[in-house]
Amino acid sequence: MVIGKKWAxxxxxxxxxxxxxxxxxxxxxxxxxxxxxxxxxGLVVYAVTGAFDGQRLSLEGEPEKPLADVELGKLEAQAVLNPRGELEGEWTTSIGSAGTFVLFSHDRIGGVDEESGVKQEQLHTARHNFGAVAIDRQQITDLAMEVQSDFKQTRVVITVLAGTEKTRLLDDFKSATFKDERATIFKIFARERQPSGIDRIVVIEFGPEVNFAMTQCADEAWALGMLEKLKNSIGPLERKYATSFRRFGFGINQLLFVGAIVYLPSLTELPFRVALMVGILGIIGFVTWVHRRFLPFAALFLVSKPKGIIAKSFPSALSWFIAVSAAVVATFLARFLEGLIPIVP
Incomplete structure (x- = not known):
């Protein structure tokens, strides 16, 4: 890793x-x-020499000119690049003064505006939303390790919401003990300061409302490439629910609603039209409730998730069974209101 040129x-x-x-x-x-x-x-300027090994910076130097009535000694400083891209370290002088310091990178990158000639910063963000997923502790660990392989100067952090929210470094997460078997939220986070002064970030989150991965960097190729790698890793963990046909961007609930609107002109009486819409909305609400109750958008296991063909295929099969049943009930309701299905006493 090349160290930045400007620090404050x-x-x-x-x-x-x-x-x-x-x-x-x-x-x-x-x-x-x-x-x-x-x-x-007041102001003192030291001329320094040193070396950086990718993690630790060593410097030594002497003042360029003395101050009146002030003794200035030879300076030595040692610093380590922390996970946030900052230099933290200690300094000493030959006259006995000593202490600590922290430095933040102030380098800038980006293209040059042709008209103004001013250097512009560039920040590229890539994001992908996933469908329903099922993932266990080992899989979240493997995913975090994959992220860690791209972050050499920082450590990946994993957050788990299971009763209370717990945040651990990846190595600590591997050996941690959890009393709960399932979690509500899994989150993977990594952030590393680049020599340019702009952070490189990866965020992955699985939860009851949204499952997504986000990458951000000054390097557009890295942001897009890292996101594609994460999509390839998370894709096999997705479940195919009837409430969302990801290829087309809609699900069974949208089909039921559109179907009801299309069928409305077939009903001549306003009360029947109202009854059809109320009935369809009721069916949609029931389908949504069943999926949230029994088929969570993110099934997160702190233990090994159930294995086998039945355990793997049952959630998707149940989702489609519910969808087909809802469509049959909606069709029966529409035909009954139209008078094509009489009720026999």
Missing amino acids: GKLYGTNTGNVYATLEGNDTDLTGRIHLNDLEY
């Missing part, structure tokens, strides 16, 4: 103040300047 932040310890650092050259042979605006003694 705070210095703490025996001296406090604002810091601005510029670095040039290769990671193994860095040169630069550190501008320290000490709250008590």
